[in-house]
Amino acid sequence: MIKFSKVLQNIKTYEAGKPIELVVREFGISPEDVVKLASNENPIGTSPSVKKALITNADKAHLYPDDSMFELKDALALKYDVKENNIIIGAGSDQVLEFISRAVLDENSAVLMSAVTFAMYEIYAKQMGAKIVRTMSYEHKYAEFIEAYEMHKPKIVYICTPNNPTGDATSKVEVIKIIKAIGSEAIVVVDGAYMEYASAKDKAYSISPNDILEFPNVIYLGTFSKAYGLGGMRVGYGIAQKELIEQLYKMRPPFNISTLSLAAAIEASKDETFIKKSILLHQSEIGRYETFAKENGFAYIDSYTNFITYMFPEDMDSTYIADTLLKKGVIIRNLASYGLNAIRITIGTEKQNDTFFRHFAEVIA
């Protein structure tokens, strides 16, 4: 018998948003009638310039990518006014989370995060056998974080802002206050996967890697999966002082980004028009979701992201609602497994949102 690591007994796996194909197969709904608002994918689609880059590079699939990722790092360095050696690229910012977890965690260590936050923090920590500590609130509250920090001395502290799957954000002032109160022996991860949306909504919530680069134990994470519209290409990044980046690099496998993903990210990083267009659509549509909640008598969390979280009263059940919507071909995320009677909906195109509202009204009628 093979003796597997004991951490495997305790592993949680990530629950992905259900793919459109599955709904087609299971419920016999035709693909064009399925609306997927479950994975925070960019509703505008793929940027035309990225599409062009992918087509141009389609005959380079046999060639390994430039493992130094010189051009992509150069573009990010320019964008954020940092140096190339402050940057590490991951297969999604997820993979940077994995590098961080593996670089510092073991069975005797703990990680600290808010009550409801990105699922991969817990998954990677459990892969290392580490203990999960959560604050009481899903918001990142200074007093709760510092109390838990003092009590558990975690090796990683996660600040997900804007937060996923809740959509709330923590102001820059508050984030820096938390960072300063936490000892330099813990890595503080400021996960800005949805930062482009927060920055567009309110400057006080806009955090740039440069705002926190002075702290040797802090790393900023960003991704091309959301505002940049590259969810399927798996490219994210971490930005920190070079000494921290050097350590994380030791956990990076070679060629962790495919040749086409690299080409797509390089192109996307230059395409500010697409970002602006994504943000504009989002801003013009999210108000409809807020109004809909108010009109139907349930709460929502004020969103700094490309999704909104509906919080239901006791007489509405998120699992029933999510399951019923699914049978109608509307895929959204049930947050019951996060301990919330809530659902998370990606803000879609005008037409997708129409479909959502129509079906949702039927479900709760």
Place this chain on the structure above:
Amino acid sequence: MIKFSKVLQNIKTYEAGKPIELVVREFGISPEDVVKLASNENPIGTSPSVKKALITNADKAHLYPDDSMFELKDALALKYDVKENNIIIGAGSDQVLEFISRAVLDENSAVLMSAVTFAMYEIYAKQMGAKIVRTMSYEHKYAEFIEAYEMHKPKIVYICTPNNPTGDATSKVEVIKIIKAIGSEAIVVVDGAYMEYASAKDKAYSISPNDILEFPNVIYLGTFSKAYGLGGMRVGYGIAQKELIEQLYKMRPPFNISTLSLAAAIEASKDETFIKKSILLHQSEIGRYETFAKENGFAYIDSYTNFITYMFPEDMDSTYIADTLLKKGVIIRNLASYGLNAIRITIGTEKQNDTFFRHFAEVIA
């Protein structure tokens, strides 16, 4: 100060083949004059049907892939006559090596491999703090493996056949003999990354996943990077009994293959014409490399792969040869870091091989 895991002190990083862009930048050679025969990329390029699939899917970059990888597993199950639940997909077979290493290794365990073999076995083992045990020979010799196995009781035994970077192979009979002599508490990895070339050369060296699926502790690894021409897309797979696959799945991050890589691999798995064409080119060109070695008075290892290894006598220095070739725009792999006075050359197109022979003749003139 952050306290990093002590395994980080001992990490080796993978030395990638030098990219063409680097030679262009450093030596001022124009890109069309650079010949890269360093990374065992398919010299035919990308299959036309894969190219078409990539173009068709270029506007799906914003959509996460089907994380169940249903269609790709289905294609592989059909190809190898196994079940979908016997298969795990990795970002290159490298990533499956990572899952295996993380599932069983710790600081008290050892891994066993031949004297000269794929570098990632050691790298992933060191990331887990495990001890590396190597046999005396680069060939996978039964007596050496069993002796080392009995002495060190490794948790993973690597059989790389055909072997990389040497190019030799181990016969099916011999591989099964080794497997049978090793206790079922060790995972035996049969890494067939270059198997398509060995199978075409000599049936006795052809190993199919089904030949070893009866052993609960054995996993077969395959890749789309070589004969299938998808080096840049990072897709590989492991095939084993479902209980072993289930354990490895616990270490798989979600969406570990990009949407376009998945589309490319699905298409490539059906494209037998491309494989045949790759093998034919290879078979028509490799003889020239053998003849060249004989004519110039040095040895080579009989190759079962898409590359050949030249073994030099004392008066020829592999580092000098590799460096001098590089300045002429010919990128090959120096094996000095593997303890061999040798170079590894990917068999290229007729024209690439002409260029190699011309420049090499000058270097040793």
